[in-house]
Amino acid sequence: MDFTVSEKMQTILGMIDEFVDKELIPLEPEFLTKPSTSLRPVFEAKRKMVKQMELWAPNHPKEYGGMELNLMEHALVSESLGRSPLGHFIFGCQAPDAGNIEILHQFGSQAQKEKYLGLLVEGKIRSCFSMTEVELPGSNPVMMDTTAVKDGDDYVINGQKWYTSSADGAEFAIVMAVTNPEAGPYLQASMIIVPTDTPGFNRVRNIPVMGHAGEDYFSHAEILYQNCRVPQTNLLGPEGHGFVIAQERLGPGRIHHCMRWIGICNRAFALMVARARDRIIAPGRKLATKQIIQSWIAECAADIQSARLMVLHAAWMIETVGKKEARKEISLIKFVVANVMQKVIDRALQVHGGLGMTDDTILAFYYRHERAARIYDGADEVHKLSVAKRILKEYENKKVR
Numbered sequence: 001m002d003f004t005v006s007e008k009m010q011t012i013l014g015m016i017d018e019f020v021d022k023e024l025i026p027l028e029p030e031f032l033t034k035p036s037t038s039l040r041p042v043f044e045a046k047r048k049m050v051k052q053m054e055l056w057a058p059n060h061p062k063e064y065g066g067m068e069l070n071l072m073e074h075a076l077v078s079e080s081l082g083r084s085p086l087g088h089f090i091f092g093c094q095a096p097d098a099g100n101i102e103i104l105h106q107f108g109s110q111a112q113k114e115k116y117l118g119l120l121v122e123g124k125i126r127s128c129f130s131m132t133e134v135e136l137p138g139s140n141p142v143m144m145d146t147t148a149v150k151d152g153d154d155y156v157i158n159g160q161k162w163y164t165s166s167a168d169g170a171e172f173a174i175v176m177a178v179t180n181p182e183a184g185p186y187l188q189a190s191m192i193i194v195p196t197d198t199p200g201f202n203r204v205r206n207i208p209v210m211g212h213a214g215e216d217y218f219s220h221a222e223i224l225y226q227n228c229r230v231p232q233t234n235l236l237g238p239e240g241h242g243f244v245i246a247q248e249r250l251g252p253g254r255i256h257h258c259m260r261w262i263g264i265c266n267r268a269f270a271l272m273v274a275r276a277r278d279r280i281i282a283p284g285r286k287l288a289t290k291q292i293i294q295s296w297i298a299e300c301a302a303d304i305q306s307a308r309l310m311v312l313h314a315a316w317m318i319e320t321v322g323k324k325e326a327r328k329e330i331s332l333i334k335f336v337v338a339n340v341m342q343k344v345i346d347r348a349l350q351v352h353g354g355l356g357m358t359d360d361t362i363l364a365f366y367y368r369h370e371r372a373a374r375i376y377d378g379a380d381e382v383h384k385l386s387v388a389k390r391i392l393k394e395y396e397n398k399k400v401r
């Protein structure tokens, strides 16, 4: 593996780092204490600056106004942007829009692309992804109650979903619903575009996550679909192919998430080291002189470095041998990086003492919101099972002495 970062990417990453430091991190105190709706004009102004710098939508196709960076390149961008919770949103590459854009680009009809894709990449509208149900296990999504039944030229959708992230203010949802109940378990559900102003699309509430319901992009909604009627032309890809499409979307999406988490680790780590360096713990003694703190610094540095290399390796595998062959590596990084991030944020918070519990640093925000990394996109245990099954299969007929 070649770890050289091209000159083009060094320039891009330098510009992004500078922008995050000068334009986004200073915005965080307001972001942490005010409703994000009140910051909309500021966000818009920052997004305009990013567009003027020609750094907008780094991972999206050029024909729609993006930079079309490849997976490795965007992985590095994602790491830089992860240093602020505003990074991906201000640069136009935030989840779940990023995944939805990929789906529309790959599986959307011409009419769907014309209606949504340009506006979505441009950041003029937002979208959400509505799969997880309240009453059934998201870890086993083939257990799904939401149905889309054909009626004339339409689908009529009924069901109760939650954790539809960023539904508040979104233009449309991509909804997973059972269209083919007689088919095999992985061919029963379809993805259907549902505009959020469709009668029967009811956003019940923004769910309080660790005590914060949030709003707008920064929220997770519960949605009740009640006789929600959309034209059959809103189907994405072939009927019954919802899981096939979801699978397509997951590999590169995990690289982006994991590198964002490495960015969070880098920020928390820097805060931890700086606090240990500066905090006087006894007359003439800094916290950094304590061996236990030194041990945390060394451990976290090693954890972040190894997690980062694992993600870059998985990205390299996807690019060289393909998503299917890289499944084990993709599952490995999902739980390893989520746990490393949790540990690093926790240690950094601990080093800050009472200050760590306040919103005077970014650490408490990360502690609240990033715990979820071990649950969404497949809980730790699900990925561990999947990895172990693959390894056991590899060993099925292997002679071991």
Ligand SMILES: Cc1cc2nc3c(=O)[nH]c(=O)nc-3n(C[C@H](O)[C@H](O)[C@H](O)COP(=O)(O)OP(=O)(O)OC[C@H]3O[C@@H](n4cnc5c(N)ncnc54)[C@H](O)[C@@H]3O)c2cc1C
Binding pocket: 096, 129, 130, 131, 132, 136, 137, 138, 139, 140, 162, 163, 164, 165, 209, 220, 372, 375, 376, 377, 378, 379, 380, 381, 382, 385
């Ligand atoms: C912040 C956040 C954002 C999200 N955003 C979205 C979104 O935009 N769209 C969307 O559709 N969904 C979203 N989700 C939902 C997420 O995908 C689900 O929460 C996740 O799939 C787990 O499903 P569940 O909550 O139903 O937990 P369950 O499936 O009930 O699992 C509960 C726990 O059981 C254990 N477990 C599960 N299966 C196994 C197993 N096979 N073996 C051993 N242990 C197991 C795990 O510890 C797991 O955490 C989001 C969730 C969060 C927290």
